[in-house]
Amino acid sequence: MLTLLRETLGRFSRDMGIDLGTANTLVHVRGKGILLREPSVVAIATDTGKPIAVGEEAKRMLGRTPSSITAIRPLRDGVISDFEQTEAMIRYFIQKVYRRNALLPPRVVIGVPSGVTEVEERAVIEATRKAGAREAYTIEEPMAAAIGAGLPVSEATGSMIVDIGGGTTEVAVISLGDIVVSRSVRVAGDEIDEAIVNYVRRTYNLSIGDRMAEEVKIAIGSAYPSGPDKQYEVRGRDLLSGLPRSALLTSCEIREAIQEPVHTIVEAVKMTLESTPPELAADIYEQGITLAGGGALLEGLDKLLTRETCMPVHVTPDPLCCVVLGAGRFLEELDANPAMRRALRGGR
Incomplete structure (x- = not known):
């Protein structure tokens, strides 16, 4: 009964999917779509350590601040490097889109790199809860990106996603709603x-x-x-x-x-393919590799990967939004299909 009540009330809250990226943060609100897209930058007062600007306003200050102000990016390589400022940034973004007259505070699902440690994952969840979330969960970025790209992740067929963000490149082969093989490199x-x-x-x-x-x-x-x-x-x-x-x-x-960072990304894709079971590799050969994330917009990267892997490579129509769209769609389907909770990590 308590679970049913929680799920019923959940439908009245503005649950959020967040792509907490090294370079940019995007927020998807249930029933509303993507409502926020801003740089992951915080400007803080040097003497007090308190934030004075967040997002686009803070990014304009990068490299241009006096000694009394410091503009920083509190995430490095896809994980938190400054917990206090990350919490302040998440709180700012949630409050910017949160409808204060909502019946309940939002549940939040945040995309994290597949190679994240338990300590780093707990830091993300704790920062999100302190920022005002009712419940906080994490979902691996390649899974979220695959859902956002419209790949058949729940079917018994192999789908390969390469999500190139600001701090990490996530490569994963997905089948039956779970990641079979993955590789995360902190080059992007x-x-x-x-x-x-x-x-x-x-x-x-x-x-x-x-x-x-x-x-x-x-x-x-x-x-x-x-x-x-x-x-x-x-x-x-x-x-x-x-x-x-x-x-x-x-x-x-x-x-x-x-050439060097691009070569590292290509090698990560090839090494993931080498570890892929033969049946799934055959599916990928037929369906191709999907590129997502801002790095997918680098001209000619799809052609280079096609040459190196001898497989078709496709760039999603909106690569910058794949992770946040996937996190948002996942939340929308979560109440209808509770079995999908197995793809979530932590925050229960």
Whole structure:
């Protein structure tokens, strides 16, 4: 009776699915869709340690703050590096979309990397509860991404998802509603940006910021040659004179600069395929590999993976939203199909 009452009341609460990413946080509210998409950045006052800005406003401060303010990203490689500021950030995002006249506080499902430790997972759950959630659960990001991408995860067939986020790349083979084989590497969008920063520093004696590197990646970055060579002007500080200076980069140079992190991602996919049972490998060969996450938007990555694996590779229509859509859909179906609780971790 208590379980039935809880499930009935749950239908009246605005339950949330959250993609708590290293670079961006997205929030899906039951019955409303995606209501929030903001950078995972917090600006704090140096003397008090209290947050003064969160999300988009805080991101604009990165690299531009005086000594009295520090803009940080409280998550690194997909996990919490600053518990207090992560809690403040989650609270801000929940309160921003939470309907205060709701009958109950929301249940929250948060996507976490498949390689997360128990300590890191408990930190996410504890931060979410302290931020105002009635119940907090975690779901592995590749499972959430596969659900969000519309893959037949509950069927007796193999589906392969590659979720490339800001801090981690998650590769998983899923069948019958569970992950059969998975691999998580802490190389993704941030490492690609860092590779561009290091290349410009090494080749042009020019220091650029992470935001500039990200702009370069989006504008002319590619993992596989296609079409004419593109150019992009970067601006930064000359390491010799200390004065502002610019340099003109080409897409060929950027492809060379990011070769190492891209190779790591490709190897993670190949090693996962090598560990996949033959029957599931046959299914993947027929259906192909699905790319999700912001890193899936890197031009030519699907072509490179096709060449390296000899399998068809598809990019989902909305790769940035796959994890949060999957977490949201999972919550919507949870009451109708309680057996799906086995895919949840912790927070019970």
